[in-house]
Amino acid sequence: MAPKAGVWPPVLLPLLLVGAAFTAPVLGAGRGHASSATIRAADIQQQASIAAGASQLAPHDVDAQLHAYLELERSRVGSFHQPLERLRVAAVTEQPDPKIQIHVDRQELADGSGEWFTVTWTGVDSPAYDDWLAVVVPADADLSATMPAKWKFAAADPLHVIAGNGTTRFRLISYRQPVAISFMRHGFDRAVEAARSAPIQVLRPNEPLQVHLALTGTAGEMRVQWNTRDVGVAPQVRWGPASVPYSPRRAAQGCVGKKDKKKKKDDDDDDGPAYPHTAPVDRSFAYQREDMCGGAAISVGWVDAGTHHVATLTGLKPATRYYYRVGDPQGDGGWSKEYSFVSAPPAGPAGTVRALFVADMGQAEVDGSLEGSQMLPSLNTTMLMYRDTLASYREAEASGGAVPPYTLLVHNGDISYSRGFSTQWDNFMQQIEPVAAAMPYMVTPGNHERDWPGTGDAFVVEDSGGECGIPFEARFPMPYPGKDKMWYAFEYGPVFFLQYSTEHRFGPGSEQYQFMVKTLASVDRRRTPWLVVGGHRPIYVASTNANWPDGDQPVAQSLRDAYEDLYKQYQVDLTLQGHHHTYQRTCALYRGACQPPRPDGSQTAPVHLVTGHAGAGLSLNVANPLPPWLEHLGLWWGYMRMEANATSMRVEIVSDEDGQLMDSFALSKPADFGERFMAAAAAEAEAGARG
Structure with missing residues (x-):
């Protein structure tokens, strides 16, 4: 039976291909940048068609306009990781035009996980290609001080540039407060707000959303986290070993505009779903603007991020299916849909595990907003991983449990690419919810989550947009040893995962280095014969970026100086990282040379993977010629699947284009590997003790 994780919005290949076109400058493709003359020529051609009495653009005119439009996009998007950064917020002015009218087909958002709204506008004089529509959060925000949540070009409807009116559709999610649609003119450098719609009210600002799971580091536990506007009265998880049908007797609606500290419970109120177990929250908390460190995070990017609730399920049996909902029986937000997960398997070589892996994924809009986003392929990544999850549950049922489902997802850095714009975290959490609510979503920090000068990061760069890890750590509380100590480890069946931060100091003498050596x-390789190390920046990478101090090659050399001998000594099998937006696989590699296998077929050095191709614009700064240790290079988007038992680990790299394999390989080791390794380690320790 598949996990009841909701309906995934349809994401079609054409959207991905359009995304590839828009990301062309990042990929080094395209026909150059559009000049103002190119745009003017296309405009003159269109105006000539209109003057000649054409009721719509002729086909060749449409082609010219589309080419000019794409060239304009290509000329502007290449330097931005986050499309919102294109708008110069401080230069926005307000010049209301009473002739421009904006109509939204309804003024209420009932389902906070996402609904489609039709927006029409009329009365635009001298319509232009740089007119656009913005989603404003909150509805009364000053756009000269607050970045909109997303935007679309008005010219996406060809009628706009002909008649000054048009229609588009936005998919809106709950930001826990009213939103509005604004009509903007004159592009992004000196934008002018000409009109704003009536507010769209969120009917349930305390609807539990953004549900996701994480391991706690303790066997038999699962952490559940979700988001609402208010703290609530008794937020909790209700859960059990069987699905529980539930239909609320009365729809809950929040009071928009006021934060209700408490809701009096009427006698006829719904008591909620009747699961056998309840887990109250461990804590409910919010991070604030003043918690951030600078940049957009404390200025134009800040929008209230609501309240985060964290609860822990305990007493779970290993490798067992559980069902759950989150909500507050005394609140006004109702209950979530039902989700399910399979608890972690027991540590040991007896079983088989299957897991998914990504890095550098980001998020994008299914409605086509934020044209030019580098990260449109992330939609296919999340969709295909969710499909894999559903299919794996069917396989598990058909095999009578002999084939396990996918029950773990690891994301090695560069998570949402919000870069200080808090609404983008909301978008990301909603995008991953179908898969993140069905399995633990374990993460490591990337430069775009953590790095900001003066905050203790390793490179003193501004890649996080001023977030300095605050939203990341709040939204993904991993089993860290302490605050801003973003390294941890966990056992998962026959695999030991060691996750570390390349964004904190990692060399000898650092606290993290001591943790790595000790871990x-x-x-115990008898319990977990496979040892996998995960981080963000790669230890080996075929990249031309040698910039100091945070270029690919200087960092890779520093990582090798710190850890390569340790990886060889403790026989790490595989390292997983991202940062470079490609897929790369090395041979079994030590000090720049491929190492031959042992007579039993097992490897003598780690294989290093770069899996930074999950959604962000691809990196084409690939070394030429390729280094001799590189066995596979993939220049398309995708993700990784792993299946491991005591003696084999199979890895598959899946293409976002069609779900086919970009690469696959297998590692193997004898059944007595763990015993032999531990015996050799004990003998070495004894010899060292004797001096």
């Missing part, structure tokens, strides 16, 4: 030495 590597502590792994």
